[in-house]
Structure formats: C-alpha cells, structure tokens
Amino acid sequence: MLKDILKILENDARATPRQISDMTGLPQAEVNKLIKQAWQDHVILKYKAIVNWDKAENEHVFALIEVKLEPQKDVGFDSIAERIYRFPQARSVYLVSGTYDLLVLVVGKNNHEIANFVSQKLSHIDGVKATNTQFILKRYKEDGEVIEGAEEVKRQPVVL
Amino acid sequence: MSVQTRVQQHRKQKVSRRADRLSPSGIRKFFDLLQGMEGVISLGVGEPDYATPWHIREAAIESIEKGQTMYTSNSGTPELRKELARHLKLQYGVDYDPVTEILITVGVSEALDLAMRAILDPGDEVILPDPSFVAYPSSVILAEGNPVSIPTYENTSFEISAADIESRLTRRTRAILIGYPSNPTGAVMSRQKLADIAELAADKGLTVLSDEIYARLTYGVEHTCFSSLPQMKEHTVLLGGFSKAYAMTGWRIGYAAAPAEIIAAMTKIHQYTMMCASTMGQVAALEALKGDQDCVREMVEDYNRRRLAIVKGLCNIGLSCFEPKGAFYAFPSIRRTGMTSEEFAERLLEEEKVAVVPGSAFGACGEGYVRCCYATSMSDIEEALRRIKRFVSKHRSG
Numbered sequence: 001m002l003k004d005i006l007k008i009l010e011n012d013a014r015a016t017p018r019q020i021s022d023m024t025g026l027p028q029a030e031v032n033k034l035i036k037q038a039w040q041d042h043v044i045l046k047y048k049a050i051v052n053w054d055k056a057e058n059e060h061v062f063a064l065i066e067v068k069l070e071p072q073k074d075v076g077f078d079s080i081a082e083r084i085y086r087f088p089q090a091r092s093v094y095l096v097s098g099t100y101d102l103l104v105l106v107v108g109k110n111n112h113e114i115a116n117f118v119s120q121k122l123s124h125i126d127g128v129k130a131t132n133t134q135f136i137l138k139r140y141k142e143d144g145e146v147i148e149g150a151e152e153v154k155r156q157p158v159v160l
Numbered sequence: 161m162s163v164q165t166r167v168q169q170h171r172k173q174k175v176s177r178r179a180d181r182l183s184p185s186g187i188r189k190f191f192d193l194l195q196g197m198e199g200v201i202s203l204g205v206g207e208p209d210y211a212t213p214w215h216i217r218e219a220a221i222e223s224i225e226k227g228q229t230m231y232t233s234n235s236g237t238p239e240l241r242k243e244l245a246r247h248l249k250l251q252y253g254v255d256y257d258p259v260t261e262i263l264i265t266v267g268v269s270e271a272l273d274l275a276m277r278a279i280l281d282p283g284d285e286v287i288l289p290d291p292s293f294v295a296y297p298s299s300v301i302l303a304e305g306n307p308v309s310i311p312t313y314e315n316t317s318f319e320i321s322a323a324d325i326e327s328r329l330t331r332r333t334r335a336i337l338i339g340y341p342s343n344p345t346g347a348v349m350s351r352q353k354l355a356d357i358a359e360l361a362a363d364k365g366l367t368v369l370s371d372e373i374y375a376r377l378t379y380g381v382e383h384t385c386f387s388s389l390p391q392m393k394e395h396t397v398l399l400g401g402f403s404k405a406y407a408m409t410g411w412r413i414g415y416a417a418a419p420a421e422i423i424a425a426m427t428k429i430h431q432y433t434m435m436c437a438s439t440m441g442q443v444a445a446l447e448a449l450k451g452d453q454d455c456v457r458e459m460v461e462d463y464n465r466r467r468l469a470i471v472k473g474l475c476n477i478g479l480s481c482f483e484p485k486g487a488f489y490a491f492p493s494i495r496r497t498g499m500t501s502e503e504f505a506e507r508l509l510e511e512e513k514v515a516v517v518p519g520s521a522f523g524a525c526g527e528g529y530v531r532c533c534y535a536t537s538m539s540d541i542e543e544a545l546r547r548i549k550r551f552v553s554k555h556r557s558g
Contacts, residue, residue, distance in 0.1 A: 008465065012538075022472050023465035023538070153211055157194045157202040157515055 001026060002034050006043070009035075013047035050145050060107055062091075062136040063114045065122065067102040070129040077101060080127040089117050100132070111135065181301055185294050187517050190505065194515060201544045203532040204515035206343065208407035208488070212444070213455040216406060219447035220440045232439050234431040235423075236264025236415070240446045244415060247449050252385035254393065260420040263427050264437045264445075268373045268401035268414035269295060270430070275369050275397045275416060276303035278425035284334035286369075289320040290523030293343045293371070305334070311525045314482050314493065318347035322356035329364060336361060338386070339371035341378060344522045344531035345491045346467075346484020351384045358389040367422075369397045373414070374487040376405035376456055379464045381485050387417070394419050404487075405456050406448040411441040463488050466534040466541055473545040474532070477552050488535040491519065495528045497555050505530055511554075512547035 004024050008015050017035065021028040038044045053060040069080055077095060081102060085093040092105040104122075108114040118133055139147050173180075190204060211217075235241065241258035248254050256262050265271040272295065280286070282304040288296050290309035297307035308328055312318045325336060336357065340349040361368050370386035387396035401414030414437075416426055430436075470490050474481040479492035494504045501518035508514050508530075519526030534541060 004461075004465075007461070015538075019469070019538070019542075022469040025468045025472075151211055153209055155202075155205050155207060155209070157191070157200060157204060 052147050063106045064134045065104040066100040066132040068130040069101040072127045083125050182298050200513045201540050202515040204517050205533050207409040209535045210407040212408050215451050216444045216447045220444040223443040232436045237442050240442050243449045252388045254388045256417045263416045263423050265414045266437050267412040268399050271399045271414045271416040272299045274426040274429050280305040285332045286335045288337040291526035318345040319353050322360045335367040337369045341374035341486020346487045346489045348486040358392045361395050371399045373401050378486045402445045413441045413445040470534045477549045490532045491529050512551045514544045514547045
C-alpha cells in the first residue's frame with residue numbers, strides 16, 4: 001500500500017492525504033500514518049519542484065564531472081564520495097562502472113563558479129586522481145519530465 | 161399506393177432505408193453542442209488520455225523509415241497473428257490457429273461489423289444488453305438483422321442473465337452480443353453468469369459475439385474470456401483490439417478470433433471492403449504485444465486511482481454510483497435531480513461546462529444515468545466533481 005502512495009507522490013508531490021485516500025481507497029488516517037513512517041524511514045527524502053531555470057530569471061549552469069579516484073589506504077570510495085557530496089554545489093553524486101569512478105552533477109551560477117569548484121575544491125581532495133568536466137549546454141528532460149515541448153494529448157472532447 | 165408511385169417515391173429518397181433506419185448516435189449530438197465552447201472539462205470521451213507508449217510509436221516510425229508502406233495480407237501480417245495467438249493463449253488459455261482463426265481488422269468496430277455481416281441473414285435476431293455500446297444495435301441493423309435488447313439493471317450489477325436471454329429467444333434468434341467490461345456501465349460479468357450463457361448458447365446452437373476490447377482494464381477482478389469457457393470456442397466470435405489497453409485508439413487495429421468457417425467468411429467481406437488494416441498500425445500492434453507489458457500495468461494502476469476517486473466523489477455529491485470494475489467509466493444515477501439524463505447532461509454542459517454522456521444514448525435502461533469517463537487528469541476530475549456538486553446542490557434546492 002505504501003508503494004501506491006509513493007507512486008502518487010513521486011508523480012505529484014502536492015497530492016494531499018485526502019486526495020491520496022480517494023485514489024487508493026485507504027482511510028485518510030492510514031495514509032497520514034504511512035507517509036509519516038516513510039519520512040521517518042527516509043523512504044521519502046524531500047518534496048521538490050522540477051524547475052525550468054531557463055524560463056526563470058535566475059541563471060544556472062550545470063556540469064557533469066567525471067571523477068577518477070585513486071584507492072587510498074584505509075579509505076574507501078564511499079568516504080571520498082562523501083568529501084565530494086558534502087559540497088552544496090554537488091547536486092547528484094553517483095558511483096559508476098566504467099572508465100571513471102564517480103559522476104558528479106554540479107550546479108553553479110556561472111562557468112567561473114564551476115571552474116573554481118573543480119580547480120579549488122574537487123581536485124584537492126585526497127584520492128581524486130583526475131577530473132573531466134562537461135558543461136551541460138541544454139537540458140531536454142529532467143527527472144522524467146520533458147523540459148520544453150512536452151507532448152500534449154489532444155482528444156476530441158466527445159467521441160462515440 | 162400504386163406500384164408506380166411507390167417506385168417514384170423510392171427514387172425521390174436519396175438515402176437507403178437501411179441507412180435511414182439507423183438512429184444518429186446520442187453522443188454525436190453533444191459533440192455539436194460542445195463546438196466553440198471554452199473551458200469545458202470533458203468526461204465525455206471514450207479513450208485513454210495517454211499517447212501510445214513510446215516504444216510502440218518508435219517501432220512504427222522505424223517501419224515507415226524502412227519503407228514498410230505496402231498492403232499486408234488480407235488477414236493481417238503473419239507475425240502479428242502469430243503473436244496475437246500466443247498472447248491469447250498466455251493471457252486467457254485459449255488456442256487459436258493464427259492462420260485460419262484470426263483476422264486483423266480496422267479496430268474492433270470493423271470486426272464487429274464483419275462478424276454481423278458474416279453470420280446474419282436478413283431478419284435474424286441478435287440479443288444484446290441494454291445499456292450497451294451505441295454501435296451494437298446499429299451493427300446488427302446494418303447487417304439487416306434485428307437487435308433485441310435485454311434490460312439490465314444496477315441492482316443486478318448490469319449483468320445480463322441467461323434466464324432473461326432465454327425468455328427472449330425466438331426461432332429467428334441467431335446470436336448473443338455481449339460486451340464486458342461494459343461501456344457505458346463499467347460492469348463486468350462473473351464467470352458463473354458467463355458460464356450460464358455459455359450453456360444456453362451451446363444448447364440452442366447460438367453464436368456468442370464477445371466484445372472484449374476492455375479486457376485488460378479490470379480492477380481487482382480477473383477477466384474471463386468467453387471462448388475460454390469449456391466447449392465455447394466453437395460458439396464464440398471473440399472481438400478485441402489494441403485501442404484501450406495500449407492507448408492506441410488512433411491506430412485503428414482490432415481483431416476477431418473465431419472458428420475457421422466464420423473467420424473465412426469475415427475475411428471475404430474484409431478483403432472486398434477494407435483490403436487490410438493499416439500496415440504501420442499492425443507493426444505498432446506487434447510491438448505492443450511483444451514489448452514490455454509494464455506500460456499496461458502502469459496505466460491500469462493509474463486508471464484505478466482515478467476510478468476510486470471519481471466513484472467516491474460522485475457518491476459524496478449524492479449521485480449514487482455503481483462500482484465499476486472494468487473499462488474507464490463511472491455510471492452514476494442522476495435520478496434524485498428529477499431530470500432526464502439528456503436534460504442533466506445538456507444543462508450541466510451549459511451551466512457548469514462539464515461534458516458527460518446521457519445514459520439514454522446507450523439504451524432505454526441507461527435513462528436516469530450519465531456516463532463519466534475517468535480517463536482524464538486527476539485535477540480535471542476534481543474540478544469536474546466540484547462543478548457537478550455545485551450543479552446538483554443548485555438543482556436539488558431549486
């Protein structure tokens with residue numbers, strides 16, 4: 001039942017307990033309880049909006065940074081990753097398979113800020129062997145949402 | 161009237177008696193009313209609010225790029241028929257030979273028309289439930305048969321019973337047409353009730369046309385495929401399609417699965433009238449069957465959420481609503497407003513700009529109800545419910 005609630009919230013974080021109750025048939029009190037528990041268990045981490053920053057005045061620059069690590073004595077990848085994800089600039093941090101080890105999505109106000117982050121912060125962290133920064137030129141889809149030109153379903157208002 | 165004047169009169173009439181006998185769809189009328197109206201929330205549609213899943217569209221696009229733009233075999237591509245046979249076996253345990261017992265059609269609508277024309281002689285009677293899909297009686301009339309409606313009621317879950325069918329049998333009765341899950345009521349038939357009809361059909365040698373277009377859209381109940389009932393394959397014309405389960409209404413791909421003799425007759429008519437179903441549509445349908453079925457599951461889950469919400473919402477407003485266990489329609493009773501269903505639908509549209517379809521469009525037993533399609537966004541459903549509530553309370557007090 002929690003899964004049903006999570007699916008609804010993942011699609012629309014603003015769905016109220018009453019709406020969720022209507023959509024699942026669960027009593028509202030039960031919905032409240034399950035959501036509260038999910039918060040406590042860190043199953044739900046946060047309710048956020050997906051923003052198209054290109055349309056807002058606020059300018060943002062995004063970059064994907066591939067990070068190669070050098071295994072350190074007594075220090076696993078997890079703790080190096082932590083050194084990186086502690087920085088607020090790091091929006092997402094993943095351990096990946098392939099030719100590099102961490103993929104870091106970084107956000108900054110401009111190219112300069114991101115360049116500073118890479119040269120002043122990231123490259124100085126012990127265990128970081130090499131970085132490869134790729135500035136994001138355009139965002140087409142974010143978290144499953146097409147940013148611009150999403151298709152609209154156009155139906156005849158009444159059909160046979 | 162002399163023979164000559166009759167002939168002259170006949171010549172004056174430019175439209176055949178057959179066409180003349182068809183009544184225009186009650187839904188169509190609303191379409192005209194809606195033209196040019198702004199801000200309407202429509203619960204009047206009869207199709208999913210999803211675009212076709214991307215992997216299906218992609219397969220069709222690729223086929224067009226590769227130049228697969230020619231006719232297919234009259235019966236449909238061998239690949240699609242084979243995959244469909246596999247699907248029917250897997251889903252319902254029914255065995256159909258893809259070569260002789262399956263025909264791919266232009267939507268289930270064509271399959272219905274072909275089936276009627278293939279099995280009916282002029283004057284043959286076809287028994288069907290009332291209320292039911294608007295095209296059912298017309299499909300019988302177009303094949304020069306006579307539709308015989310059996311009333312069904314909310315207190316018996318809009319199921320059609322074998323006893324009622326039996327009481328309406330005549331020596332001209334040729335077939336029984338059922339469509340469950342039902343448009344417009346959302347009713348499903350229990351396996352036992354279907355088995356009773358099966359027994360009657362076998363006993364009287366009647367053919368059962370089972371329109372199972374909504375088969376994949378059921379909520380908490382398992383769909384029983386009519387031909388999967390013991391010994392029923394030889395008495396059944398199974399009609400289905402891709403429109404509802406895969407959100408593929410515009411592709412127009414349906415099918416019939418039936419004993420070889422009937423499929424052969426249907427194929428003859430199909431080849432002279434339609435040649436074949438669209439090639440890209442068939443490619444898309446093949447991908448729909450072969451691809452991941454998660455898309456269907458997800459859509460059904462989503463319909464279910466909206467189903468629960470709209471039924472509860474309607475009941476809260478005071479419009480008692482039968483629990484629909486299939487399709488994507490709610491069929492609330494509007495009797496307490498004192499209006500006819502047509503009046504209700506027209507005034508609701510004029511006063512609150514919510515489009516619903518009067519139940520009377522689906523037969524006399526639909527009077528007192530309206531059909532609300534919940535295949536629309538949750539926010540639209542909520543807004544529609546707010547408007548209906550305002551409308552109902554206004555007319556209850558006034």
